[in-house]
Amino acid sequence: MSPMADPDASPDPPPSAGVLIDGDSHLELLGPWASPDVPPYAATAFTAAERRRIHLLHYLLRGNFVLTVAADDEDVAAFMDGSRRCLDLAAHYVRDDGALPVPDWLEATDAGIKDILRPDHPAVDDVRITVTWDQRIYARSRPRSREILVSAVTRAHLRSLNVWFWTSWNHAMRAADPKDTGKLATIRAMLRNSEGFTLPLLAFLVSVYRDIDLSRLPCPRAWDAESFRLASLWTAMQTTFVLAHEYAHVLLHGDHPLGSPRLEAEADAFAYRVLLAFDRTGFTPDGVRPALRWYFRLLAIERSVGQVINSHPVDWIQEDIQCRPLAFLHPTVGDPNAAYFDAAVGNAAMVAKHFLREAGPERIREYSKDICAEFGTLARPTHDRRAE
Amino acid sequence: MDQSATTVRLELELEGTDAHLLFADGDTWLGSGPYAGVTVRLLEREEGHGFGLSIVVTVLVSIGVNVASNVVADAVRSAAGRLVIRARGRHGASDGSAEGLEGLVEDERDAAEADRTAVPEDLSAGPGPRSR
Numbered sequence: 001m002s003p004m005a006d007p008d009a010s011p012d013p014p015p016s017a018g019v020l021i022d023g024d025s026h027l028e029l030l031g032p033w034a035s036p037d038v039p040p041y042a043a044t045a046f047t048a049a050e051r052r053r054i055h056l057l058h059y060l061l062r063g064n065f066v067l068t069v070a071a072d073d074e075d076v077a078a079f080m081d082g083s084r085r086c087l088d089l090a091a092h093y094v095r096d097d098g099a100l101p102v103p104d105w106l107e108a109t110d111a112g113i114k115d116i117l118r119p120d121h122p123a124v125d126d127v128r129i130t131v132t133w134d135q136r137i138y139a140r141s142r143p144r145s146r147e148i149l150v151s152a153v154t155r156a157h158l159r160s161l162n163v164w165f166w167t168s169w170n171h172a173m174r175a176a177d178p179k180d181t182g183k184l185a186t187i188r189a190m191l192r193n194s195e196g197f198t199l200p201l202l203a204f205l206v207s208v209y210r211d212i213d214l215s216r217l218p219c220p221r222a223w224d225a226e227s228f229r230l231a232s233l234w235t236a237m238q239t240t241f242v243l244a245h246e247y248a249h250v251l252l253h254g255d256h257p258l259g260s261p262r263l264e265a266e267a268d269a270f271a272y273r274v275l276l277a278f279d280r281t282g283f284t285p286d287g288v289r290p291a292l293r294w295y296f297r298l299l300a301i302e303r304s305v306g307q308v309i310n311s312h313p314v315d316w317i318q319e320d321i322q323c324r325p326l327a328f329l330h331p332t333v334g335d336p337n338a339a340y341f342d343a344a345v346g347n348a349a350m351v352a353k354h355f356l357r358e359a360g361p362e363r364i365r366e367y368s369k370d371i372c373a374e375f376g377t378l379a380r381p382t383h384d385r386r387a388e
Numbered sequence: 389m390d391q392s393a394t395t396v397r398l399e400l401e402l403e404g405t406d407a408h409l410l411f412a413d414g415d416t417w418l419g420s421g422p423y424a425g426v427t428v429r430l431l432e433r434e435e436g437h438g439f440g441l442s443i444v445v446t447v448l449v450s451i452g453v454n455v456a457s458n459v460v461a462d463a464v465r466s467a468a469g470r471l472v473i474r475a476r477g478r479h480g481a482s483d484g485s486a487e488g489l490e491g492l493v494e495d496e497r498d499a500a501e502a503d504r505t506a507v508p509e510d511l512s513a514g515p516g517p518r519s520r
Contacts, residue, residue: 136401136474140438209473211483242439249437263437299441303403303471310484312471321441 018075020066020228022159024105024236027064032089041091053133054090055215056153057100061086063156066228067221069167079219087215100131100152109240113247116277121251129243136208137302141246143254148246153214157204158238161298162231162291163220165348168197170223184340187347194355199367201352202305205298206371209306213376233282234291240278241292244271261320265327272328286338289329290345296325297349301356308361309368316357393450394504396477396496397431398464401442401484403471417467425452426460428467442473449493457497461489 021027032038043051062083067075093101110129117124127146132138134151137158141148172189180188190197203218222228248267256263275288300318307314356364419426427450434444447467451460465472465486472484477496482488 134474138438138442140436140444142434142436144435209483210485211488245439246437253437267437303441306403306471306473306484310465310471311486 018068018071019079020068020222020225022064022066022228022232024155024232025064025159026060026103026105028104029061029089029093029101030064032092033085038088038092041087046091046094050094053094053100054087055213056133056135057090057093058083058087059214059217060103060152060156061090062215062219063159066163067219068225068228069221069223071221100133102129102131103152103155105155105236105239106131106150106243109236109243112278112280113240113244113274115279116274117247117251124247124251127247127250135211135214137299139242139246141249143250146250148243148250150243154242155235155239157207158295159231159235160217160220161201161204162234162238162294163222163228164200165234165294165345166227166231167221167223169348170227184344184347187344187351190348190351194351197348198352198355201298201301202356202364202367203371203375205302205305206309206368207375208302209309210368210372211377212372216375218375233287234294236280237275237283237288237291238295240280240283241271241275241288241295244274247271247274264324268324269328286342289338290342292325292329293342293346294349296321297346297353301349301353304353305356305364305368308356308364311365314361316353393425393427393452394497394500395448395450396493396500397446397448398492398496399444399446399476400464400468400472401444401474402468403442403473419463419467422459423463423466425455426450426463428464451493451497457494458486458490460493461486464489464493 041054046054064086065079065082067079071079106129114124114127123146127148130147130149132149132151135153136151137154138151139148139154168190169186172186172193175193176185176189200218200220203212206212207214207217222231245267248270249263252266252270253263272288275283276285300321303318303321304314304316306312359367415430417428417430419428429448429450431446431448434446438444445468447464449460449464464475465484472489474484475482475489475492477492477499479499480492480495482492
């Protein structure tokens with residue numbers, strides 16, 4: 001039976017070949033899955049601000065389930081049924097108290113980092129994590145109040161972008177010319193379909209700068225279970241790195257002024273050391289390097305896209321972002337095959353960037369408008385005080 | 389400050405981390421030319437570091453009579469001098485697009501003017517009608 005067809009089924013059903021469960025997502029929020037106390041969602045019962053929160057939470061809850069490219073019609077129908085139930089649950093949580101719970105993945109990451117840092121930084125236990133509703137790939141530290149803010153969307157967006165990378169990678173490997181036996185044959189195959197690779201990424205990057213209804217964003221399909229495992233591992237590496245970076249600011253930089261490149265480099269090096277000490281299989285230098293390479297390259301592309309669609313002067317180099325990982329990733333090349341893969345990941349990001357640069361600002365702005373039209377925007381939550 | 393002006397308070401998330409480059413001529417930006425009638429005053433920079441490579445500032449925007457909200461939005465973007473990623477007011481929030489900011493400014497103005505009309509009539513000399 002499909003894992004999501006029966007609302008009375010366990011909230012933690014076994015995966016089929018076509019639908020996978022994301023164990024790092026928000027399974028803890030599926031508890032009332034079969035509860036009759038969670039009625040169907042009725043949009044008219046909520047203010048605009050509440051609807052925005054419901055749709056964002058729906059995006060997170062829906063992310064507990066991932067379709068693979070092998071999914072058949074029954075899997076897709078089950079996914080859609082499950083997605084609708086996630087919307088009911090999202091409304092239930094927002095109606096209940098409106099607070100965004102700290103997800104399990106963030107609690108676990110935070111606990112793991114604290115364990116590593118505690119011997120040298122006993123004050124680490126004073127640091128508090130707060131989850132925000134910001135529609136951004138975003139973390140922020142407030143050293144004076146010993147607080148780190150993390151947007152709930154951060155992990156969900158990164159996971160989708162990573163899933164898309166790994167699916168595209170596998171697809172390109174399959175499509176590569178068998179006579180093309182070079183190490184970067186897969187990249188050459190990706191280049192032949194650079195539009196197909198880039199445009200799905202663009203939807204997520206544009207959503208950072210436009211009030212797109214996250215509830216309607218596409219759901220990238222995983223190639224298979226192993227590909228999804230790798231995408232999840234990358235996501236865990238990236239979110240751990242970001243959180244550890246903010247810990248560095250809180251613990252080391254409380255009295256320093258904002259924005260110094262030296263402090264950012266210190267925080268990056270600190271986070272890299274935490275990452276390699278983290279208790280999770282696969283967190284090795286050769287494993288971490290491509291995950292962070294991809295992350296920083298995406299950040300740079302995201303920033304360029306934001307400049308284009310807001311009609312600002314565009315910096316396609318983004319030196320401040322691109323150069324950051326070099327300081328801590330470059331000297332640690334181990335296995336040559338891993339180094340080749342790392343280079344290939346960097347090149348994959350270049351495929352997307354090259355496509356966008358060739359397309360030009362006008363075309364990118366058209367893409368952005370198409371994305372907003374296709375996935376919809378939510379009304380601003382204005383004048384809620386009147387509604388109340 | 390012009391007593392007939394409307395003021396709205398906005399929190400802006402801006403690209404970059406070099407907050408000292410903001411409002412290079414001081415903490416107040418005086419609009420001229422197409423932005424005449426708009427003044428943007430920097431109230432505070434949020435403490436902290438952001439991995440999203442952004443800074444958060446709070447500004448007070450003074451808007452003269454008959455200045456259209458799309459002009460105000462452009463003036464805010466011009467005063468910031470860098471990419472506005474997100475904006476938030478007392479009663480709403482928006483993305484950093486021209487349309488998003490214009491809508492937010494419009495709503496904040498409406499709310500500010502509603503607050504004004506709530507005072508006794510002899511003190512409620514509000515602004516005249518504004519163009520769009």
